[in-house]
Amino acid sequence: MTANRKELGQSFYNRKDVVQIARQLLGKILVTQFDGVRTAGRIVETEAYAGENDRASHAYGGKRTARNEHLYGDPGTVYVYICYGLHHLFNVVTNKKNIPHAILIRALEPMEGIGYMLKRTGKPVADYTLTKGPGNLARAMGMSKMHTGGDLFSKEIFIEDDGTRYKKDQILATKRIGVEYAREDAELPYRFIIPSSPYVSAKKS
């Protein structure tokens, strides 16, 4: 238990502005604890997905399937899905139940359990690729589709605030990655990054 850290409660996630929440998740600490194995990292890249009216969202138009069901869950629900048949992508559900807002966590700076992250990913050394990008991050943190539908108030997966705050000029908003199909919504500045971090994925503008 590290001092001066507070777990984010449901009120943090139960708000209307998913874009603002995505920005505020920068600097927070994502923690997983499975069978006594603890890994943690500081969030340096996020993307907001604004639900039914967002062409890039899995819930666009109110679409509801077995895969995306938990997007419609309570604030603080965990939504993990398989992308391109092999990567597990970790999302945090926000806003009240039945409003399918979510935030994709795209990159972390590793803080705890780096040895376990190496074991999980099969990488030989800890470099910036360890938790860069949503697929790598989920693998390093031990998260998979089996965790979808859980919540961030368990002992297994949660997000903490240690008081870290980035200044405005340390944060950059860009368009989201890999959503060109979303027409005009592909241009929305819903991705937030800390450009100075080597763990940020893809290009920095």
Added chain:
DNA sequence: ATGCCGATGTCCT
């Protein structure tokens, strides 16, 4: 630095 490719679960036509 840039680009193509394969891996392949889930949903859609």
Added chain:
DNA sequence: GGACATCGGCATC
């Protein structure tokens, strides 16, 4: 059968 919220490896410039 095609598309997709990705990644790493290899080819080429």
